[in-house]
Amino acid sequence: MIAVPDFTDAPWRSRPGIAFLRGADVWDNHERSLRLARRVDTLRAQGLGANQAVLAPDSPGLDLLLMQLALARIGAALFPYRTGTAETEWRTLAGMTGAEWRWHPDSERLFPTGCGTARTGDAADAIALLIKTSGSSGSPKVAMLTADNLLASALAVNARLGLAPGDLWLTCLRLSHVGGISIGYRCALAGATLLLHEGFAAPAVMADLRARPVTHLSLVPPMLARLLDLDPTPPPHLRVLLVGGQATSRSLVQRALDAGWPIHLTYGMTETATQIATTERLTGTAPESGLVGRLLPGIQVAAPGCASRPARLRIYGAMVMAGYANPSRDPGQGLEDGWFETADLACLADDGQLKVLGRADDLRVIGGNNVSLARVEAVLHEAAGIREVVVVGLDDDIWGHRLVALYRGEIDESSLENWCVRRLSGPERPREFRRLARLPLLPSGKYDRLQLESIACQGLI
Structure with a gap:
């Protein structure tokens, strides 16, 4: 286990906390400092300099957390990737981003990729993190x-969520995704503690939630559904x-609220270093579908x-x-005068909350009518006996x-079909219903x- 992120160089300032790794010993602050200093010396001795980039696997997670600290101290960029990625894929990633190095945790060696050249520049403007978009419904890109x-x-997330010294944040999101790796930066800044799980396993997460004083937890909706089932x-x-x-159904939120879980809904993306809007703690009745709270300080939107x-x-x-990555790591790709246009349809409610209505590309034309898959999913979530559902x-x-509803739950297909007749228009009604034992997830935890x-x-079940 590791004492968390100690960014001693400007602009980071932190108070030391301790990050835990299941099944390993705790690294106290002294041990963490020694390991961090050794890692920095090792990287520099092997030729790594500021403004260069390092591909590093996301497992073992403890090693990646150490790399996160060390590269921040050196002023180099971290590019975490999924362990087990084929050589052809990581070579493609190196080529499209100009990443100069690849880290091998077992040998503690840097190997040149043959891509990129040495760079100089203002450290504050230099790229600190290269991170793939989730790619849940298309080809991923890499954000800089x-x-x-x-x-x-x-700063903004910690203020909104009240993260402080003495708090303990359990992370079970993959560290090669922005939602996982960003928790290290937040804990570093707050001096909070990070409890690391290498992936999501509901029984293991629940055991630590019961056994340790966990104050903060990040989940995607399928993870929450499986914890509540447990x-x-x-x-x-x-x-x-x-x-x-991803979109969180009202029924799932209500289920958690009724049980007393301290829910905060949030919205963001890789391109914005995670969230841009987050609700206060919800109480009582679940909010209207799509409402994700007020904007964080420093964010402007056109909606x-x-x-x-x-x-x-x-x-x-x-x-x-x-911007999106390119071999020269030049800024600006994917932006227009600094503005980023998302694929999400949204509006601003009268009380200032952001409301996300689904992706522009989730519309399907059926019999001349525009049908939103997100809306159909939201309606199906209201059916008794539905645990999870995805509409394609x-x-x-x-x-x-034609729409197909794939779901997990107690209700049978014919009953769900009959339930839809009174609640969805003809073009919106799925023509097939498939009950599955489990809906497959990406490594990010999304569907x-x-x-x-x-x-x-294929008609598989």
Whole structure:
């Protein structure tokens, strides 16, 4: 285990906390400092300099956390990637980002990739983190985040969620995704403690929520559903349960609220160093679908009022990436005068909350009608006996598309079909219902929509 992120160089300032790793010994602050100093010396001795980039696998997670600290101290960029990535893929990643080095944890060696050249420049403007987008429904890109992006995000999130010295944040999100690796920066800044799980296993997470004084936890909706299935009783010390990464159904939120879990809904993306809007702790009745709270300080958006027709959300502010990666790591790609246009349709409610209405590309034309997959999923979540559901749109020669609902729950297919008759218009009603034992997930914990579409096409159960 490791004493967490101690960024001693400007602009980071931290008070030391301790990060735990299941099944390993605790690294106290002295031990962490020694290991960090050795890692920095090792990297520099092997030729790593400021403004260069290092590909590093996300397992073992403890080693990646140490690399996160060491590279921040050197002024180099971290590019975490999924352990087990094929050589052809990581070579492609190196080529598209100009990453100069690849780290081998077992041998503690840096190996040159043959890509990129030495760079110089202002450390504050240099790229600090290269991170793939989640790729849940298409080809991923790589966002370039600067030290200033990461600092602005950590400051705003910590203030909104009240993260402070003595707090304990359990992370079970993959460290090769922005939702996982960002927790290290937040804990570093706050002097909080990080409890590391290498991946999500509901029984193991629940055991630590019961046994340790965990105050903060980040989950995507499928993870929350599986924890509630295991044991709905709220953990005794938990103050903040941050739920995001994809749309969260009202029924799931209500289920957690009724049990007493401290839910905060959030919305953000890789390109904004995680969240840009987060609710206060929810109580009572779950909010209207799509409401994700007020904007964090420093964020501006271009979005119509909710009485108007929704439009693609555009975002500007200190958290917005420097641009999508390119071999020269030049800024600006994917931005227009600093503004980032998302694929999400959104509006601003009268009380200032951001409302996300689904992706612009989740619309399917059925019999001449625009149908939102997100809306159909939201309605299906209201059916009794539905635990999880994903709706996919398949091509249809006559109607343009036909919808297939793949779900987990107690209700049978014919009962769910009958339930939909009174609640969805004709074009919105799925033509097939498939009950599955489990909906497949990506390593990020989100639903694997490409695999679910394949299941729908092949008729597999």
